[in-house]
Amino acid sequence: MTGAITFRRKATDRAMKWVFYLCAFLVVLPLFLIFFDLVIKGAKELRWSLLVDLPHPVGEPGGGIANGILGTVVITLLTMTWSVPVAVMSGIYLAEYGRGKFASAVRFAVDTLTGVPSIIMGIFAYVLLVLPMKRFSAWAGAAALSMIFIPVVVRTTEDMLRTVPTTVREAALALGIARWKATLRITVRTAWPGILTGILLAMSRIIGETAPLLFTALGNQFWQTKLDQPMAAVPLQVFTYAISPYEDWHDKAWAGALVLITMVLLINIAARVLTREKR
Amino acid sequence: MANVFEIRDLSSWFGENQVLKKIRMDIARNSVTSVMGPSGCGKSTFIRCLNRMHDMTPGFRMSGEILLDGTNIHSEKVDPVYLRRRVGMVFQQPNPFPRMSVFENVAVGLKLNGRNLPRADISEKVERSLIMAALWNEVKDHLAQPGISLSGGQQQRLCIARALAVEPEVLLMDEPCSALDPASTAKIEELIEDLSEKYTIAVVTHNMQQAARISDQVAFFLMGELIEMDKSGKIFTNPSDKRTEQYITGRFG
Secondary structure, three states, X not given: OHHHHHHHHHHHHHHHHHHHHHHHHHHHHHHHHHHHXXXXXXXXXXXXXXXXXXXXXXXXXXXXXXXXXXXXHHHHHHHHHHHHHHHHHHHHHHHHHOOHHHHHHHHHHHHHHHHOOHHHHHHHHHHHHHHHHOOOOHHHHHHHHHHHHHHHHHHHHHHHHHOOOHHHHHHHHHXXXXXXXXXXXXXXXXXXXXXXXXHHHHHHHHHOOOHHHHOOOEOOOOOOOOOOOOXXXXXXXXXXXXXXXXXXXXXXXXXXXXXXXXXXXXHHHHHHHHHOOOO | OOEEEEEEEEEEEEOOEEEEEEEEEEEEOOOEEEEXXXXXXXXXXXXXXXOOHHHHOOOEEEEEEXXXXXXXXXXXXXXXXXXXXXXXXXXXXXXXXXXXXXXXXXXXXXXXXXXXXXXXXXXXXXXXXXHHOOOHHHHOOOOOOXXXXXXXXXXXXXXXXXXXXXXXXXXXXXXXXXXXXXXXXXXXXXXXXXXXXXXEEEEXXXXXXXXXXXXXXXEEEEOOEEEEEEEHXXXXXXXXXXXXXXXXXXXXX
């Protein structure tokens, strides 16, 4: 009798272990499927000119998404120049000073913002910037993306700072270091790998965003580096190509998607490498 | 002045819970004072009042006066940041800054307290502090290693060096040996004796033997009250209060 029970327990144990394994496998499966699918379908249009040429008109072979790549880089950097400091410092506020009603309100608002569909950010930036400026622009695109980027980074920064033990803060203060310095130079430094990972993951998130750019940066078929003008972006070009009725544009959409996911993948790898503890 | 600290009727509360009750105590210059007592008697709370570590604890409040060289440490003239430069602290758990090397751990207080010392001065002070903390010989070839890669006992001496680097007058130690093995404990105790020539030291401990070994005077706390304070020789051989005697003979605590 005991033997049978033991056998059953062991069998269940093993079965459950496989269930956990299987679920973990199912989680990573889409990444591989997406990537292989893109490699296969995107390979057709994937050549050097894709990365360095402007788009060609329909039916004309060749052409690339170089202006989109540049636009994505510009809009992303633009977004981050103000979003990183604002987000990290808000995270510091929440983790280090944030008690009471105001902090709870900020936390609630940030959590809500994280859940707001990204197209709404686009519409908001459209109303806020595009209408008064009377033109689509990189500024407006960056503004929309900031609203996606900032809440994510605020919360990861707060969470990462909370993993820093109180004893570290106490040790810093006990040395007679002013609080703001202790916070920036010791507490934030301690949590920095985590904060940086959060920044890079949020960055790869906004690189792929399409909806917030539709009514803001709009897209562009030409080179454009002026920030108050409509600007191309890789996801916008993928979108334009994908909804078009033309076969060769579909192929370019696949290739563009491959470029996009490669950028995201590279950033994620960079996040891993940069934040690996040096020993 | 013979007394560094004069504590007058210090009471303190965490919320509604009174932790210290009307403590009166003098701490003499260049001496080692032990604060001993069973867990929860308020000894850590007490010592952390002396460098205002509770300032940021929500719900903490206190009454009474703590005088450092005759000045109330809560008076408007006293900036807690400067107070803590004069009154350093070593904690129960060795807490070197993670992601900082041995050198940086000791140097960081000097670098961040706004004095803008030249690099050579910093190196010199780091070396001197590590020598004083009896750690120099063990780490002089590994200054670039992370502080947390050292052993527990070394980490605690690193924390002592870190505290000494900013040149305080008083060193508060909150159960500095409770997380250490006996060999490391012996080293730290020896160090405390050496340091007492130049510094005023207050040590919290629940270890009576330790209090007897290292201190000039011992204060016995029970339930937030200072039961008695006397020369170390006297308190362990002939205590005035019955409760001290009971504690020493292992009746409770």
